[in-house]
Amino acid sequence: NAGVMQNPRHLVRRRGQEARLRCSPMKGHSHVYWYRQLPEEGLKFMVYLQKENIIDESGMPKERFSAEFPKEGPSILRIQQVVRGDSAAYFCASSPMPRTGGNTEAFFGQGTRLTVV
Amino acid sequence: GESVGLHLPTLSVQEGDNSIINCAYSNSASDYFIWYKQESGKGPQFIIDIRSNMDKRQGQRVTVLLNKTVKHLSLQIAATQPGDSAVYFCAEKSRRSYIPTFGRGTSLIVHP
Numbered sequence: 503n504a505g506v507m508q509n510p511r512h513l514v515r516r517r518g519q520e521a522r523l524r525c526s527p528m529k530g531h532s533h534v535y536w537y538r539q540l541p542e543e544g545l546k547f548m549v550y551l552q553k554e555n556i557i558d559e560s561g562m563p564k565e566r567f568s569a570e571f572p573k574e575g576p577s578i579l580r581i582q583q584v585v586r587g588d589s590a591a592y593f594c595a596s597s598p599m600p601r602t603g604g605n606t607e608a609f610f611g612q613g614t615r616l617t618v619v
Numbered sequence: 620g621e622s623v624g625l626h627l628p629t630l631s632v633q634e635g636d637n638s639i640i641n642c643a644y645s646n647s648a649s650d651y652f653i654w655y656k657q658e659s660g661k662g663p664q665f666i667i668d669i670r671s672n673m674d675k676r677q678g679q680r681v682t683v684l685l686n687k688t689v690k691h692l693s694l695q696i697a698a699t700q701p702g703d704s705a706v707y708f709c710a711e712k713s714r715r716s717y718i719p720t721f722g723r724g725t726s727l728i729v730h731p
Binding site (some may be wrong): 506535537542543544545546547550552558561593595597600605606607608609610611612 | 627631633651653655660661662663664665668670712716717718719720721723724
């Protein structure tokens with residue numbers, strides 16, 4: 503059973519271009535979380551999705567950022583018109599349907615390191 | 620890999636010593652607390668979790684202690700090994716959210 507797969511591992515974009523980050527959850531997992539990590543900082547929550555539905559996007563910037571998790575295929579985090587401040591590591595995690603009364607473990611991918619030049 | 624350590628709290632220990640990593644939290648509604656380990660260039664890896672109605676939980680070489688009175692969480696690693704060198708994050712989940720919220724992290728450096 504493969505783990506959470508993120509690609510690309512490294513992505514370089516010029517200012518103004520678009521960045522597309524992909525996340526394939528673990529087999530059987532229906533929920534995906536996206537986080538951003540700046541150097542020497544913790545992970546900041548961005549968005550929480552299940553297939554075809556955004557559950558919580560309270561951590562997403564209002565402009566230029568969007569996320570989707572279609573019925574088929576990976577989850578995509580899309581950043582339009584990138585700026586240097588978007589340079590960071592973006593991590594995806596997946597979990598099964600969360601269960602009430604217990605902790606549902608989220609498994610993280612290896613991340614995509616975005617560099618905007 | 621990622622560079623860590625310059626601005627993160629850092630704990631340096633000798634191989635074989637016990638390590639204690641601390642975490643303070645502020646959300647009284649937290650229901651679960653989780654410790655993650657992040658090695659350089661990799662994603663966070665689950666270590667152990669503890670529910671808010673417990674004060675101690677043990678795993679393999681690790682123990683998590685929870686003090687709700689002072690909102691403090693600690694991770695104890697017994698017989699620390701060089702492979703334990705990483706950044707350790709505590710995270711919490713509230714009763715109404717399934718989303719782990721991460722703290723800042725502590726860099727553990729184990730000297731052989």
